[in-house]
């Protein structure tokens with residue numbers, strides 16, 4: 064009999080009923096089922112302890128509970144549970160009860176169940192468990208420094224740490240005339256700040272791993288193109304350079320922006336730089352129905368330099384797969400905006416890697432690498448930053464948004480937690496706040512936003528191949544002018560409710576006929592990667608009547624710019640995309656973005672969510688918000704994901 068069953072663990076517990084529950088597996092299982100029925104946990108979370116128990120019996124109910132909670136946290140994007148956080152604020156950490164139920168009173172909240180527990184209780188329970196990995200035994204849980212992991216995630220985190228440390232340790236030699244070349248590509252300016260683009264280039268030239276982070280329009284692509292030109296010039300032969308992005312949509316965007324950046328450089332510098340961008344899954348060679356890839360440490364990628372854009376969307380396991388497939392001598396450059404929401408899957412890798420990047424935190428050695436290329440002294444950026452700070456440069460000046468741009472000002476104010484940000488709406492024309500009567504305002508906004516592409520769709524295309532492609536391309540282009548974003552998935556204010564409502568409004572306006580599940584004009588978003596079709600999670604297509612056959616097809620734009628026509632019946636995992644979550648909008652930009660916030664407070668409303676939503680807009684941003692007080696609360700709230708990076 065374990066100590067739990069003897070009851071001494073709960074001797075000091077204030078709530079005997081909860082203590083009983085943690086001594087009795089049957090009662091605990093019933094509790095997990097109850098939480099799953101309330102949709103507090105996924106069925107998978109409640110089931111995992113049972114599945115593990117069948118493989119290796121575990122009599123301790125506390126271990127069962129921690130395992131189910133760990134799986135729940137993994138589903139919410141956390142790589143691990145910090146046991147101290149679980150002790151301090153279980154309900155807040157676990158978001159149980161969840162966002163839409165948190166105002167109700169429940170007597171079986173985690174805080175009540177776990178009250179009276181201490182760190183020693185957790186450690187004692189876990190260390191006695193067969194589910195905990197030891198040096199000799201690869202079990203499913205890992206306890207490291209009071210962080211509890213699923214072993215897969217722990218291994219991925221270790222691999223990322225180890226690989227990056229190794230890559231950052233080496234300093235690569237520079238070509239003799241690199242200072243002159245950098246000066247030609249980055250002419251001196253009268254700015255009072257160092258030229259961070261030039262310094263990012265100087266840093267990445269000398270490292271096998273570098274991160275160039277910055278907000279929208281800060282010149283990440285411009286800088287990386289110059290970097291690639293310099294690397295190629297300094298190389299003995301032609302370099303194998305590859306470009307990648309986490310989603311198809313992000314790949315299309317990078318292709319466009321790389322082509323734009325190349326056109327601004329002299330042709331002799333750009334000849335060897337590719338414009339073709341692969342998704343990470345394709346680059347690594349995803350294997351059907353498997354987590355592993357064709358390329359890994361024993362079969363590395365064949366390349367000299369890899370640039371990965373939109374790195375904030377790369378989750379921990381993908382980053383581990385990518386790093387292990389990198390040839391030891393090759394250079395990896397990550398581009399991304401560290402302040403955006405993290406990946407949908409577990410991990411907040413870019414955010415974690417860039418922690419402290421705002422301050423520089425450069426060691427004397429790193430400053431010695433950068434100083435020869437800076438017109439201004441860099442002493443204020445010296446510090447005792449992490450190993451990763453030594454490979455990271457943050458671009459700080461947006462060249463896309465000038466001082467007259469409300470989008471740029473609003474994004475910056477939200478990002479630094481300035482609660483006066485809402486006052487900017489009255490000062491700029493490109494940002495609009497619609498507070499108060501939200502349904503009416505929403506209806507007017509989406510009808511105006513989606514009318515144009517639907518009317519274009521109704522103009523028939525000619526029957527020729529080129530006529531069909533031109534028409535479909537124009538409809539897709541027109542769709543991307545406007546997008547409604549929301550914070551939640553379920554409920555009236557989530558994607559589910561909003562898509563239904565918008566479908567009805569557009570039908571009443573005669574713009575679509577939504578009586579069938581598939582109808583002309585229905586925009587859909589892929590919810591999973593479909594390698595057979597070459598479509599990735601997050602890709603948006605539009606259902607169109609094929610002018611040649613008259614049948615409905617869903618048309619997607621691929622990363623090389625071509626269109627793919629797919630039979631609707633082949634698309635099983637798609638959702639209507641009149642409204643999409645901010646999470647799913649990452650990697651995309653729209654001329655006009657409208658973000659709608661729910662009327663009630665919710666932990667999901669955060670600074671990162673607002674910032675990511677605002678920065679999806681290129682020309683106009685509208686915020687629909689029934690309760691403006693929520694805006695202040697969202698700006699003040701930060702997302703934090705547990706990880707050991």
Ligand SMILES: Nc1ncnc2c1ncn2[C@@H]1O[C@H](COP(=O)(O)OP(=O)(O)OP(=O)(O)O)[C@@H](O)[C@H]1O
Nearest residue numbers: 260277278279280281282283284285286320462463
């Ligand atoms: N140093 C600079 N001086 C003037 N204009 C610049 C400079 N750097 C970049 N730009 C311009 O700013 C715009 C945005 O640059 P770029 O696309 O490189 O930024 P980005 O950070 O990659 O943007 P995104 O947020 O879309 O990823 C481009 O029009 C580019 O020409």
